[in-house]
Amino acid sequence: MSQTQRLLLLAPDAMTRSPAFDRATELALALDLPLHIVAIDYLEVLSVAGLFAPEQVKKARDGYLETHRHWLWQQAELARRHGVEATSEVVWGKDAYQALQQYVKEMPLALIIKDAEPEPALKRIFFTPLDWRLLRDCAVPVHLVTDTRHPRPRRILAIVDVLRSEEQDLVFNDRIVDAAVKLAEQCDAQVQLLHAFDWTAVYASDMGIGALPMATGLYEALGVAQHEAFQSLAERHGVPPQQRHFIEGAPLNSICTFAADDESDIIVMGTTEHRGLGRRLGSTAEQLLHRAPCSVLAIKPVE
Numbered sequence: 001m002s003q004t005q006r007l008l009l010l011a012p013d014a015m016t017r018s019p020a021f022d023r024a025t026e027l028a029l030a031l032d033l034p035l036h037i038v039a040i041d042y043l044e045v046l047s048v049a050g051l052f053a054p055e056q057v058k059k060a061r062d063g064y065l066e067t068h069r070h071w072l073w074q075q076a077e078l079a080r081r082h083g084v085e086a087t088s089e090v091v092w093g094k095d096a097y098q099a100l101q102q103y104v105k106e107m108p109l110a111l112i113i114k115d116a117e118p119e120p121a122l123k124r125i126f127f128t129p130l131d132w133r134l135l136r137d138c139a140v141p142v143h144l145v146t147d148t149r150h151p152r153p154r155r156i157l158a159i160v161d162v163l164r165s166e167e168q169d170l171v172f173n174d175r176i177v178d179a180a181v182k183l184a185e186q187c188d189a190q191v192q193l194l195h196a197f198d199w200t201a202v203y204a205s206d207m208g209i210g211a212l213p214m215a216t217g218l219y220e221a222l223g224v225a226q227h228e229a230f231q232s233l234a235e236r237h238g239v240p241p242q243q244r245h246f247i248e249g250a251p252l253n254s255i256c257t258f259a260a261d262d263e264s265d266i267i268v269m270g271t272t273e274h275r276g277l278g279r280r281l282g283s284t285a286e287q288l289l290h291r292a293p294c295s296v297l298a299i300k301p302v303e
Helices: 019-031 044-049 054-081 094-105 130-139 167-187 199-207 211-234 249-264 286-292
Strands: 006-010 035-041 084-094 110-115 142-145 155-159 190-197 244-248 266-270 280-284 295-299
Touching: 006 019, 006 094, 019 035, 019 054, 019 110, 019 142, 019 167, 035 094, 044 280, 054 084, 094 110, 094 130, 130 142, 155 167, 155 249, 167 190, 167 211, 167 266, 167 295, 190 249, 211 244, 244 249, 249 280, 249 286, 249 295
Parallel strands: 006 035, 006 110, 035 084, 110 142, 155 190, 155 266, 190 244, 266 295
Antiparallel strands: 142 295
């Protein structure tokens, strides 16, 4: 099989053109990578009926798959007309995550792209079991798409946590910023770099609320150290001063408010399988995935 990296778009079950199709096409063009579109079908009613009328059900399943295969080919053809090297495939499988893992093993994937589920009150939420499994366990970066008002992203927001100083955390921060900066360059977009530092919450978790006034100066000094680490991180990746944002306050609200006000198209953040979501960004990460006002690109640490 070809060793050329490619993008993998997981198409929704329904034969409807979702926002992820346009985003995947634009990213394939911007990154100059081929695109493989896959739909993973499974109809419980056909599987149960097959126990009683296997021949008839097989014909029904084959007919459904052929219809879906032709529709997906048409979507790939639209991408090809835009200049993308695009292929498509429909597979039958009950466990979509396991099916995707086969692609991860067999293809050199740069990115998995998938639609996220919208929530009614103009919010966005990533809540399907497949979304969470991809975010927690998949070694390949995952891009969950909410909408494509800008199919090719114009504004990219990178979120980092410079509170920890372990070597693996420093390397992971560099990986997150590097991914955001490269994506911005390839898409001719602007990148913003943000760290939200809530020193009162850090102190409370370490020492307890009652002693807070006694060590205010100590934790203010910690904030200065983190600000210096943040500036150093930005310098290493060439992020201009006007695009660096060190915000003091509750991280979740600060990040969501900034992303909404900045009209960010993508939030680039880190997730890791080893200690659950959120450890690299504190407890904010999982909540952010529920409240992010735009699409999310989840970067994974190097093993």
